[in-house]
Amino acid sequence: MSAQQRSAAPEGVWSTAISMALVAAMLVAAMIPWWPIYESTAFVVAATVAIVAGSGIGLAGARFHWPAWAVVVAVFGAYVTLGVPAAVPGSAIAGVIVTPHGLVELLAGAALSWKQLVTIAVPVGSYQALLVPAFLLALVTATTAVTIALRSRRPAAAVIPPALLLLAGIALGVVHATLAVETGLAFLVTSIAWLVRVAIARRRAITTGRPVEAALADARRVLGASALVAVALVGATAAAVALPSPPRSVVRAELQPPFEPREHESPLAGFRTAFEPDTTDDEMLEVTGLPPGAGLRIATLDTYDGIVYNVGGNDGTGESGRFTRVPYRLDQGDVDGTSTHLEVLVLGYDDVWVPGVGQLERITFGGDRAPVLADGFFYNDVTGTGAVQTGLSAGDRYTADSITPLRPESLESLQPGTSVLPASPAMPDELGPLLDEWAPASGTPGQRLQGMISGLKATGFVSHGTEDEEFSRSGHSLDRIIELAEERPMLGDGEQYAVAAALMAREIGFPARTVVGYLSDPEEPQVGAGEAVVFERDDLQAWIEVQTAEGEWVPIDPNPTPREIPEREPDQPTVVSRPQSALPPPAERTPVDDLDPDPDLTLDQPDQGIEPWVEALLAALAVAGFVLLGLAVLVSPFLAIIVAKLRRRRLRRRAPTPVERIEGGWQEFADSAADYGYPIRQNATRAEQAATVGGLGPLVLASVVDRAVYAPDGPADGDDERVWDTVDELQERLGAPRTRRDRLRAAISLNSLAGYAVTRRGARP
Known part of the structure; x- marks a missing residue:
């Protein structure tokens, strides 16, 4: 091996190590928005394991020239092997050994834990398999970023996977500004450091084949772009801090919770x-x-x-x-x-x-x-x-x-x-x-x-x-x-x-x-x-x-202290104004007139041939007849109301089908409640109408009627009679604690007749 080759080998190792460190720094900065979701040491362990494992897979793929499918298989193997102790520690023996139950949770969590994560209150710690999204994203992101950094012709693109991881943490996180400025600055610094590293490596690579001026020009372009990005990010951060802004909307703020x-x-x-x-x-x-x-x-x-x-x-x-x-x-x-x-x-x-x-x-x-x-x-x-x-x-x-x-x-x-x-x-x-x-x-x-x-x-x-x-x-x-x-x-x-x-x-x-x-x-x-x-x-x-x-x-607490209840005060009497008489007042009489006998009495009257007692009886009967006629005229509207209600009850109870008879029973009870002054709404459900009346009996009756009316097989034999027996009992309960006057008012009340408190088809289920 020549001296040039021996010097190049250590330089390649150092270059790879520096690239790995800078990519890891970007990944760590991108994981900061995930911290408020977990706030647990288990999250730190999971993120560390994912970044280290993903970086190792990316490095091995670059070193041994693995094809894409081999890298994917390696990522899946790392997920299955390390996922349970790192992302589902509660299902691992001693926190390390994989269990079948933990493996099932890990695999299911890859598809199901995302929705659970955004419909649960934070922080979640290491609850169930909710660490799986962070672990899986960090593992895939680390592998992708290192692969791009070491194997791509455009290593500057290695900043994109950590940026997406950062955005995912912001979207799945919580709506508050904790660590927002620190996260932006940390990712900005690490990203610029990586771009500078790429520019330096590129300059060294082209120095041997191009003039130094051209290499410096390329480096200046990269550094200039990095400076522009830095200025834009710093300016945006300063504006966000100094100026008011609407609250940030994240995924969890838009989803409906499962409990209603x-x-x-x-x-x-x-x-x-x-x-x-x-x-x-x-x-x-x-x-x-x-x-x-x-x-x-x-x-x-x-x-x-x-x-x-x-x-x-x-x-x-x-x-x-x-x-x-x-x-x-x-x-x-x-x-x-x-x-x-x-x-x-x-x-x-x-x-x-x-x-x-x-x-x-x-x-x-x-x-x-x-x-x-x-x-x-x-x-x-x-x-x-x-x-x-x-x-x-x-x-x-x-x-x-x-x-x-x-x-x-x-x-x-x-x-x-x-x-x-x-x-x-x-x-x-x-x-x-x-x-x-x-x-x-x-x-x-x-x-x-x-x-x-x-x-x-x-x-x-x-x-x-x-x-x-x-x-x-x-x-x-x-x-x-x-x-x-x-x-x-x-x-x-x-x-x-x-x-x-x-x-x-x-x-x-x-x-x-x-x-x-x-x-x-x-x-x-x-x-x-x-x-x-x-x-x-x-x-x-x-x-x-x-x-x-x-x-x-x-x-x-606004409640009075329990004590002896005094006697109920009588109702205030209602003052009824009497109509003025249409008859003229009697003529004034003088004392002399009072002493003189009535001239009409001195006149000879013909013999009528009627005994005085018979005449008195006829007069009394005439008066009684007129009184009864007047009472009949006065009472007839109220009698008509009572007759109408009796006829309505008869039609409901003798309806042609059991379902109609059961519905009629509920309508009869609801109308009785309306007559006693309860604000029964015709567009309310039976349960709401029962809650308006109060007590357990109406609620049970409403449930029975709903079940009988909407059951697939219809009501059972005798259900209509049992419903009507219950209605009779509840009507008696409504009237029992009230005075006779209150019961009479309910009997002649128009609340259930004026447009009906309950429609013919009854309340909604």
Whole structure:
């Protein structure tokens, strides 16, 4: 070997090493936007393994002149061999040895993990196979970039694969500016360094065959282009920092989440079922670590349509309706409060909503169903509401780390926040006088809020409407809130007081929403730190949250303390003005006239031949006849209404087909509810109409009717009779707690006849 060859060999090794290092630097810079997605050392390991393996494959292909198919096979072999320990470490034995289960997850993740990655809350850590996209892209990108750098006639194009990797990290990442400037500068510097390296290598290659001036001219062109790119990127970065810009849109911000809160019933709709006498003592949850005086939230409701308070915006597209998966942890660094560690054991609770406090940072499930619950857990950080698709059941357990906002010492110092909540109906006029009395407009917003809460607590009385309590109608529609405002004494429970407080708080100016959860009985001794508290079914309560000017949501309990309920005040009598008589007034009489006998009485009258008692009887019968005729004229419209309803009921019950008879049964119940004053909408579903009435019975009947009407094989024999028996029972329940006057008003009400509250075909399923 000549001296020239010996000197060229080390120079080729150094040149390759420098090229490999610069390409690796571009790849590392391109991986920076991926960090906020994972924020885990497992991501660093996966990215490092992918870059090293891909660079090695590219180097070996260039060194041994592999064909393209051999490089592809090598990439696939590296993916299968290194993918499980690097990208699915949870399925590898000791984090290194490949398992069949891990291999299946790795191969499936190449196709499925992309969608999961953009529909899950970040950071995801090493959850399931979500490291696969980063590992696979880094492996392919590293192999491609090194191959272009060492084997292509245009090595400058090696900057393109890392640039695409950078854009993929930005598109699949999160919408915030963390590390944005640093990422741009890092990729800019490494890219320019690579272009300079290419220019230098090119100059050396052409020096031996071309004049030095030509080589320098080529180098100047490359360096000039690099300088222009650098100036453009630096200028764009400076403009982005100095000038305001609209928020960046990424893939995850455009995808719809898989959990739809509107498919589940509002926790407030079935509020009264928790106070049925036979089940009030059922143990629901055992909780350790709950802050003193804090409530355990089931769900936060921010959408009110005048009938039902629900989760997730009017159409489910708002931020409060977007639930994402939380496999690792959430960053709650911008929330002021104290750290809370909850340990929850599920006893009798069975619902999709996951109780918690504050803003969730991390949740870990335990028990036999831990993997199923972890896979199906979704969370909305706007309302702090969590849910699992399969629902919780007895024996499930979980631990939750959260940030609980600090409670203000006084409500009077609060100022309203600026959050925009889903639109809701205006506060009923009947609440206006109460708000003016308790919270005059002359006070500050905080003072008015304090006055309103104090007024509700002082004026209201608590009754759940059970058999041993004063009657109190369930529901939280606007007509029920109006009834709460007008009734004396004011009578209701958390379902009504929370909604009324939220409406009045919004009227004052505070963004307000309703919370359903569990509250300990204030009369029971408070548990110490670290002790477990067991919530029973009747510990269910509803309260409100208002947002302050600092952006914090402050919980406020507007419910009165349970105490003896005074006697119901009589209704105010209705003053009926009498019509003026059309007869002229009697003539004035003088004292002399009073002394003189009536001249008409002195005249001789002919003998009529009728006994006086018969004459009196005939006169009485005539008067009675006229009275009955007048009553018949007055009552005839009401009788016509009752007859029309009876005929309608007869036609429905004797309809030609079982399906029509079953539909007619639901129509009969819905019309009865409308006659009793419930705001039944004809375009609502049966479940929504049942929720308007409240109680478990209507909901069960609605479900049975939907199943019978839309079952593929039609209803079973006798279903129509059972439906009508249930309708009769529910109609009796509607009328039982009401007075005779109320039942009469319902019988002659036109609510179900004036255009029908329910169409002939009935409500939608």
